[in-house]
Amino acid sequence: MAKPISFFVHHQGRGHAQRTMAIVRELPASQPVSVLTADPSLFDGFERDIEIVALPNMIGAPVPTPELYDQPTPSVMHCVPLGLPAMRQTMRRILDHLDDRDTGLFVIDVSAELALLARIASVPAIKIRMHGNRGDAGHLAAYDACAGMLAPFDERLEQADYPDWARAKTFYSGGLCTSSEHRDDKVSARRALGLPLDREIVVALTGGGGAGTPYAPLTVAARAAPDTLFVTVGPLHREGHETDFANLVNHGWVSHTSDYIAAADIVLASAGDNTVHEVMRAGRPFICAPEWRYFDEQQRKAESLAAVGAAIHLPNWPGDLDGWRALLERARTLDIEHQRGLYSPEAAARAAEWLQSRVETLWRDDATGAPQPVAVAANAN
Incomplete structure (x- = not known):
């Protein structure tokens, strides 16, 4: 026995x-x-x-x-x-x-x-x-x-x-990665989610372990890149003074975050273990915005990802239009080959x-x- x-x-x-x-x-x-x-x-x-x-x-x-x-x-x-x-x-x-x-x-x-x-x-x-x-x-x-x-x-x-x-x-x-179901194809994922096929899409997601993605910086991002569609998944942290924009849509809790990651041109997410490995599995440009955790867990993980070229470490959210434009341009040029093998x-x-x-x-x-x-x-x- x-x-x-x-x-x-x-x-x-x-x-x-x-x-x-x-x-x-x-x-x-x-x-x-x-x-x-x-x-x-x-x-x-x-x-x-x-x-x-x-x-x-x-x-x-x-x-x-x-x-x-x-x-x-x-x-x-x-x-x-x-x-x-x-x-x-x-x-x-x-x-x-x-x-x-x-x-x-x-x-x-x-x-x-x-x-x-x-x-x-x-x-x-x-x-x-x-x-x-x-x-x-x-x-x-x-x-x-x-x-x-x-x-x-x-x-x-x-x-x-x-x-x-x-x-x-x-x-x-x-x-x-603990999510067993996923799509690899961007087009099929967008069709399944009803998202446009011909538009740059940034998916911002967060899990259930924190306060949620800060909404105010995303409104600045939406204004900085009006031709880009920003889609949020998971909880949001609102301060009450934000201005909404038509190219920023909130989908809330969803059953298959992996579909959204597959649909994205750029993923903006925290450094939670499963989120990181979902992004590595899909192979998408990754802006890693760590949330506060004890012992700086997510900050150190984001640093490790950036050190091997697998992600952009974003310790602070941009607060201005030029900052967002520069960040998105860095993400567009990120070599996702550095992500290969980080998911098993x-x-x-x-x-x-x-x-x-x-x-x-x-x-x-x-x-x-x-x-x-x-x-x-x-x-x-």
Whole structure:
């Protein structure tokens, strides 16, 4: 019987859950799988038979006293408020589950603290890698505590400041895109969406993890390029003073963003993992406008994309007509050949195969092929 694999899935946005489902689909049907998350609804309709464990949602839980609130956060941790029953319940539920199921591998997407908890609890853990300024003590300790890291992107997008010792224990799956349905042809995509065939189209899109695409800068873009059609997909952030233009249309939430990406001449989007890999799959000039994220995750990812020539990194939205005209001209001349290979259709399967191999290797004795106990000397410390 295969050792179970358990996943912790952060419930902010949809990306963590979608990535988990893409990988779990590729695991053998005989592999026991469980998912621990504070939002089980993210897995509604998932076709694979897995166990879902609901965790308390600790976001916004009040610290009961001022003195507890004033206690400093340890340098090796990021979010560990004191006195929260919901946090104790979460940790207990996780540990009880790992113990009851005799979990062989705990895949964490994402939490540095849970990587440390897993090591203390004697459960081998795999941490999903994300971009960002993560050289702090908490992230380095989590990397050190894990039995490996899984980077769901191409190794060419790795940051130069990621430590060599951590890189050596990291598996790069290639660009993992969680959207399975897509079109390659621009004409068929435009026809399916009812968009004009003979006009330059810029698609601006954002996912569910942030505040939405800022609408005011797009109104300036529409005025700067009146012959271009700007189409927005996903949530918008409006300030209330914007002037609408006929060449700026809002489509809101849609079921297949990949159709819009295929229909575009230029894509303007944030640096969310799946969005990036959808654009790389389609091969479209990409203006990457990172949203604010903890540890500058999206800024660093946009920098990595720009460094290999796969995108234009847009740290600040243009506020004037000439700025938009210059930006659009840069995008028109972007060589999309630099995007080639940054998306991998086998990424989810490669990630699943690697996780399967890790749990088998970790629990197999080299001589007999069966788990064997190894004596461990007691540590008086």
